[in-house]
Amino acid sequence: MTDTSPSIDRRSALQAFGSLTLAALAGCTSTQTSEPSSSSTTTPVGPFASLNVQGTTLGVELESDADVEHVNLVKPNGSLFGTRDVAQGTSRVSFDLGTTYTPGDYELVAVNDDQTIGTTTRSLRPDLQIIEMGIGRKNPKRMWNGTEREIADEAYVVVENRGSGPVSVTQLLFLGMAPYPSGEDGTGYADDSDVSGIYDPQSDSEASKVTFGPREQKTLYSSRSPFAFVPGSGTTCTESVQQGTFTLSLETAPDASSVSKTYDIRYSAAEKFNNCTLMVRRQ
Numbered sequence: 001m002t003d004t005s006p007s008i009d010r011r012s013a014l015q016a017f018g019s020l021t022l023a024a025l026a027g028c029t030s031t032q033t034s035e036p037s038s039s040s041t042t043t044p045v046g047p048f049a050s051l052n053v054q055g056t057t058l059g060v061e062l063e064s065d066a067d068v069e070h071v072n073l074v075k076p077n078g079s080l081f082g083t084r085d086v087a088q089g090t091s092r093v094s095f096d097l098g099t100t101y102t103p104g105d106y107e108l109v110a111v112n113d114d115q116t117i118g119t120t121t122r123s124l125r126p127d128l129q130i131i132e133m134g135i136g137r138k139n140p141k142r143m144w145n146g147t148e149r150e151i152a153d154e155a156y157v158v159v160e161n162r163g164s165g166p167v168s169v170t171q172l173l174f175l176g177m178a179p180y181p182s183g184e185d186g187t188g189y190a191d192d193s194d195v196s197g198i199y200d201p202q203s204d205s206e207a208s209k210v211t212f213g214p215r216e217q218k219t220l221y222s223s224r225s226p227f228a229f230v231p232g233s234g235t236t237c238t239e240s241v242q243q244g245t246f247t248l249s250l251e252t253a254p255d256a257s258s259v260s261k262t263y264d265i266r267y268s269a270a271e272k273f274n275n276c277t278l279m280v281r282r283q
Helices: 010-017 148-152
Strands: 048-054 057-062 070-074 080-085 092-096 104-112 115-124 128-135 155-161 167-176 198-200 205-207 210-212 216-222 242-253 258-267 278-282
Touching: 048 104, 048 115, 057 070, 057 104, 070 092, 080 092, 128 242, 128 258, 128 278, 155 167, 155 210, 155 242, 167 198, 167 216, 198 216, 210 216
Parallel strands: none
Antiparallel strands: 048 057, 057 092, 070 080, 070 104, 104 115, 128 155, 155 216, 167 210, 167 242, 198 205, 242 258, 258 278
């Protein structure tokens, strides 16, 4: 659970924590799919042996002989994110970052008897990237283990967090000339933050969000059939070839930003509204 305190300016925060000497830490270990991921330090600094982010948790490992009473985590704006006491006989504390934290450089301050023992910094910045997108009917082996009818009109999207902080995808959107887009001329959930458009095969329901730790890669699945042909909605087949574009967009937290890619789409000519062939290519 995230601790909060009244915002204070950076100079006051540093005075409260003692004289701070900053040292940068970097490094990561890679994981893929939905396995746990982490991003950790490679060189011990002062009383800090290592730092790592596992999912949404920042783990702090202290040197075994370090005499530390508690560790403070300071936000980029200088205010206190939280404090963790170091229990006797232990050398590890953790902070639950969640996905509502402010991206930036965080300071960790080791304190004993109101004196600063040592400090270091840790960058917490997500960097979400869309790696690949495909249509279920064209890539059945990339979909979940559902029936051909269930997966035909859905999409898979491979996404990777290449940053140093956790991030959540809260909406999966298909906007523009997709057959059954997420906007007003399709399913219409683009402006409804309570609808994610993300399918969770394990629960067979729509997920509210999908969270990525640092260097974690996962495959998202659509839940609202963006590649279905629906008469009177979106784009359907005609007797003439049609070409255009659509945008795949991921709405994210903590900073409520969007990550998107635009794709060219071509509809072959067909006599029936749902009998044309789609060709999709990333711009």
